[in-house]
Amino acid sequence: MWMHALSVPLVVLTAMAVSTSAYAEVETRGNVALQLQAFPSDSQHQATQDSNVSMSTEIELYSSVGENGSFTATPFIRIDQNDRERSRIDMREFLYSHYSDDWELNVGLGKVFWGVAESTNLVDVINQTDLVENDGSSAKLGQPMVNLLLLKDWGDIDLYVLPGFRERSFPGIGGRPRPAVVIDTDNALFESGEREKHIDVAARVSTAFDEWDVGAHVFHGTSRDPLFRFNPASSSVVPFYYQHTQVGVDVQATLESWLLKTELVYRTGDEIEDHAALVSGFEYSFYDIRESGADLGIVTEWMYDERGEESNQAFQNDVLIGLRLALNDEQSLEGLLGVITDLDEGGQLITLEGSRRFGSSIKARVQMTIFQSVENDSAFSGFDDEDNLQVELSYFF
Amino acid sequence: MNIRSDNMRRQLAVLVAGALFATVSMAQTPEERGLEIATAVQAQDDGFVDSESAMTMTLINRSGKKSTRRMRSRVLEVQNDGDKSMSIFDEPADVKGTASLTHSHATDADEQWLYLPALKRVKRISSKNKSGPFMGSEFAFEDISSQEVDKYTYRYLGDDEFEGRAVHKIEAIPAYKHSGYTRLINWIDQERMVAVKVEYFDRKDSPLKTLEIDEYERHMDQFWRAGRMHMQNEQTGKSTILEWSDYKFQTGLTDKDFDSKALKRVR
Numbered sequence: 001m002w003m004h005a006l007s008v009p010l011v012v013l014t015a016m017a018v019s020t021s022a023y024a025e026v027e028t029r030g031n032v033a034l035q036l037q038a039f040p041s042d043s044q045h046q047a048t049q050d051s052n053v054s055m056s057t058e059i060e061l062y063s064s065v066g067e068n069g070s071f072t073a074t075p076f077i078r079i080d081q082n083d084r085e086r087s088r089i090d091m092r093e094f095l096y097s098h099y100s101d102d103w104e105l106n107v108g109l110g111k112v113f114w115g116v117a118e119s120t121n122l123v124d125v126i127n128q129t130d131l132v133e134n135d136g137s138s139a140k141l142g143q144p145m146v147n148l149l150l151l152k153d154w155g156d157i158d159l160y161v162l163p164g165f166r167e168r169s170f171p172g173i174g175g176r177p178r179p180a181v182v183i184d185t186d187n188a189l190f191e192s193g194e195r196e197k198h199i200d201v202a203a204r205v206s207t208a209f210d211e212w213d214v215g216a217h218v219f220h221g222t223s224r225d226p227l228f229r230f231n232p233a234s235s236s237v238v239p240f241y242y243q244h245t246q247v248g249v250d251v252q253a254t255l256e257s258w259l260l261k262t263e264l265v266y267r268t269g270d271e272i273e274d275h276a277a278l279v280s281g282f283e284y285s286f287y288d289i290r291e292s293g294a295d296l297g298i299v300t301e302w303m304y305d306e307r308g309e310e311s312n313q314a315f316q317n318d319v320l321i322g323l324r325l326a327l328n329d330e331q332s333l334e335g336l337l338g339v340i341t342d343l344d345e346g347g348q349l350i351t352l353e354g355s356r357r358f359g360s361s362i363k364a365r366v367q368m369t370i371f372q373s374v375e376n377d378s379a380f381s382g383f384d385d386e387d388n389l390q391v392e393l394s395y396f397f
Numbered sequence: 398m399n400i401r402s403d404n405m406r407r408q409l410a411v412l413v414a415g416a417l418f419a420t421v422s423m424a425q426t427p428e429e430r431g432l433e434i435a436t437a438v439q440a441q442d443d444g445f446v447d448s449e450s451a452m453t454m455t456l457i458n459r460s461g462k463k464s465t466r467r468m469r470s471r472v473l474e475v476q477n478d479g480d481k482s483m484s485i486f487d488e489p490a491d492v493k494g495t496a497s498l499t500h501s502h503a504t505d506a507d508e509q510w511l512y513l514p515a516l517k518r519v520k521r522i523s524s525k526n527k528s529g530p531f532m533g534s535e536f537a538f539e540d541i542s543s544q545e546v547d548k549y550t551y552r553y554l555g556d557d558e559f560e561g562r563a564v565h566k567i568e569a570i571p572a573y574k575h576s577g578y579t580r581l582i583n584w585i586d587q588e589r590m591v592a593v594k595v596e597y598f599d600r601k602d603s604p605l606k607t608l609e610i611d612e613y614e615r616h617m618d619q620f621w622r623a624g625r626m627h628m629q630n631e632q633t634g635k636s637t638i639l640e641w642s643d644y645k646f647q648t649g650l651t652d653k654d655f656d657s658k659a660l661k662r663v664r
Binding site: 027029031062064070097099101102104111112113116138149151156208211213252254256257258259285287288291293295328329330331332357359360361363394396397 | 456458464465488489490491493494506508515516517518519521522523524525526528529530533575577599600653656657658662664
């Protein structure tokens with residue numbers, strides 16, 4: 001179940017707020033997408049196919065509520081040919097918002113982004129990653145929340161009570177790309193006796209001055225990143241969601257063509273070794289190259305986790321080197337090449353992405369992912385035959 | 398010497414200086430005359446406080462094929478500095494809900510943020526890119542950004558006529574070193590003191606683009622706003638038409654509406 005008892009009052013409250021404005025106009029926007037995936041290598045994993053077809057739709061319904069409020073509902077639906085874990089309905093948002101001059105209240109299921117880096121966002125702890133979307137970490141599950149935002153002259157204070165935890169999605173037995181072992185999401189373990197009903201809390205302060213954007217946060221509750229444990233009863237690997245406290249900062253300096261970015265966190269908990277983790281790097285852009293209008297950006301980021309191989313993060317001592325090309329033409333043609341190298345084990349994750357618009361409503365996106373694993377215990381091991389090509393055609397409305 | 402006579406002497410000095418200045422201004426240099434006209438154009442727009450408008454942009458390629466973009470914009474006047482502005486994109490559909498925020502500055506670098514609705518992410522972006530195309534059009538970012546007197550140095554070229562109107566021609570050289578232009582020639586309508594035509598010269602000083610501005614309307618009995626702009630690229634044959642509508646003034650916008658947090662709740 002994606003919602004439990006504590007979030008029900010939130011939804012009822014939101015529904016009540018909306019019903020009082022039944023006459024309000026509803027604005028919609030969204031997309032319908034057809035996705036084709038190809039896996040050139042035969043998988044060594046059982047029950048997997050070398051191609052996959054999938055359809056998805058996400059529709060945002062927005063309505064203003066009274067003078068200073070709004071309600072947003074964003075259902076997301078995917079139907080997948082081979083992976084039952086991917087075929088599902090999720091409420092990305094079901095959120096009532098109230099705006100005042102110096103504060104804002106958000107109640108319901110919401111989506112929040114914290115962070116500045118491109119490779120990974122260590123400080124981004126509010127929402128759970130929707131891993132089966134095969135979209136880096138940008139796809140997220142809607143998070144039950146009560147959020148109060150205080151707008152001060154010097155910056156903002158964001159306070160969160162998060163009644164209810166969402167488990168990460170993992171590819172099922174027919175899903176690709178996946179590791180050799182299927183993660184058994186039906187038997188997840190929790191450190192807290194309250195399991196997914198544990199109430200998490202978080203706070204963030206942020207400010208911008210001159211070329212600096214700075215944020216600092218604290219989070220206490222269930223880690224969005226699980227550890228993995230072998231469950232002898234079902235002889236399967238299950239996610240183990242532990243309790244932790246995370247404090248961290250995120251900083252960006254915007255200096256003409258240079259963007260300097262750092263996210264630093266420190267985590268403590270009974271089930272983990274206390275540790276620091278860092279992502280830090282730069283992005284340099286060449287603008288309007290030879291008066292063509294095109295921009296080329298170079299991204300370099302170092303990801304580090306003090307726990308080394310004990311880390312439950314894929315990137316514990318890795319470097320991203322990326323190139324981003326934007327033609328800034330009528331079709332918004334863009335390309336992105338990213339190479340993440342594991343400095344400890346030598347494995348590499350190579351991604352190549354391209355997108356462009358056709359007409360005014362259709363967008364095509366191509367994504368190629370190559371796993372190069374040098375040693376068996378590299379973070380990318382088990383993915384050797386999971387190289388894939390993904391083509392997506394989306395109609396936007 | 399007592400205080401009173403000292404004051405009188407000062408007043409006398411001011412009077413003499415004033416008379417001298419008046420003589421000098423009659424024999425103004427082209428640079429002074431250019432700055433004077435540019436300042437007058439800017440000055441008549443002082444006090445608009447804030448404004449909102451809607452814009453349709455039509456991109457026309459060399460073979461005449463058209464594509465459309467739609468956006469809305471909000472501007473907040475800032476005294477003694479560049480204005481704050483926000484643009485909300487409605488079309489093409491894949492960028493619907495994307496919004497950009499600019500705090501422009503007369504001399505310092507502008508501050509710029511972009512909101513990506515699918516990720517709920519506000520990104521601080523570099524404002525260095527002034528010469529690149531805006532939304533794939535023939536307008537560069539610097540063509541549509543807040544026009545401040547200090548962003549150029551000026552030279553008066555003489556008077557001329559454009560579509561039956563007497564105009565001043567002013568050469569403007571961008572102060573910004575990464576501008577895409579060596580110079581612009583602004584054609585200023587003498588009666589309304591608004592630009593009706595702009596010629597742009599590229600980094601090699603070759604004619605690059607010609608902008609014609611018309612369908613001016615006066616708002617609040619004071620502020621002239623164009624209804625239509627036509628930018629013709631002389632080198633590629635492509636052109637872009639901007640059409641403005643739904644102008645509103647003094648709607649009560651404040652600094653808080655131009656905060657990076659406000660990007661997330663704007664519709």
